[in-house]
Structures are given as structure tokens and as C-alpha cells.
Amino acid sequence: MAVNEMHQRVWQVLGQIPAGKVVTYGQVAELAGLPGQSRMVGRCLGKLPEGSQLPWHRVINSQGKISLPVGSESYDCQVGRLQEEGVAVINGRIKLSVYRWQP
DNA sequence: GTCGTGACATGCG
């Protein structure tokens, strides 16, 4: 089944994201070889184990915002980590023009 | 086996 393989692709892409940078779901999907299937990326992250060690917090939507519900632990965790890595999060928004990782 | 939902993206009004 290719599902497992595409998950692997996604994990690998996440690992390539440098600290202090962020990427959109579409970007990850494209790098993973799944153009247009950004939903799969998001679904994968949701299924991600807690001790996966993958920098899922560097993945945001095309609007430069975090897709998680505001007030949830994941959201808070993501924002905190991003800010620690030097990413400015203003009003829950990130400047993609500055922090977007481009390979 | 069908239906609805989801950590999305893009286009329109």
C-alpha cells in the first residue's frame, strides 16, 4: 500500500525543515510527491505519535496561520516552539514571506 | 459499500 510510503515521505520532508523556518501543508505535500493533497499531510500529522520527534510544529496552512483550534494544547505547543526557534507569531499569524522555507 | 468529516489549497464575489 502506498499510504505507508507516503507517510514515510511526509516524515522525511518534515525532518528536512530547518529550525526557524516554516512550510505550508501544500509545500510539504508537493515535496513529498503528493501535489494538491495537502489534506493527507494534515491527516498524517494528526495521526502522528507523540514521541515521533518530528517538527510538525513547523507546518502551517497557506494563510500563514496554525490550523489547530486556538486554545488547544497542540496550538499552544506549536506557537511556543516556533517562537523559541525565532519565528515571530503575531496574532496567531506568521509571515510566510519571511519564514517560509524554500529548498 | 455509501456517507460524512477532516491539522488543506485555490478561486470568486
Added chain:
DNA sequence: ACGCATGCCACGA
């Protein structure tokens, strides 16, 4: 800038 509608695919009820 914002909300609504459509497309894409996998998964659970």
C-alpha cells in the same frame, strides 16, 4: 480582508 464553494484523498460509523 473574509466567507463560501469546489477539488483531492483517506478513514470511521
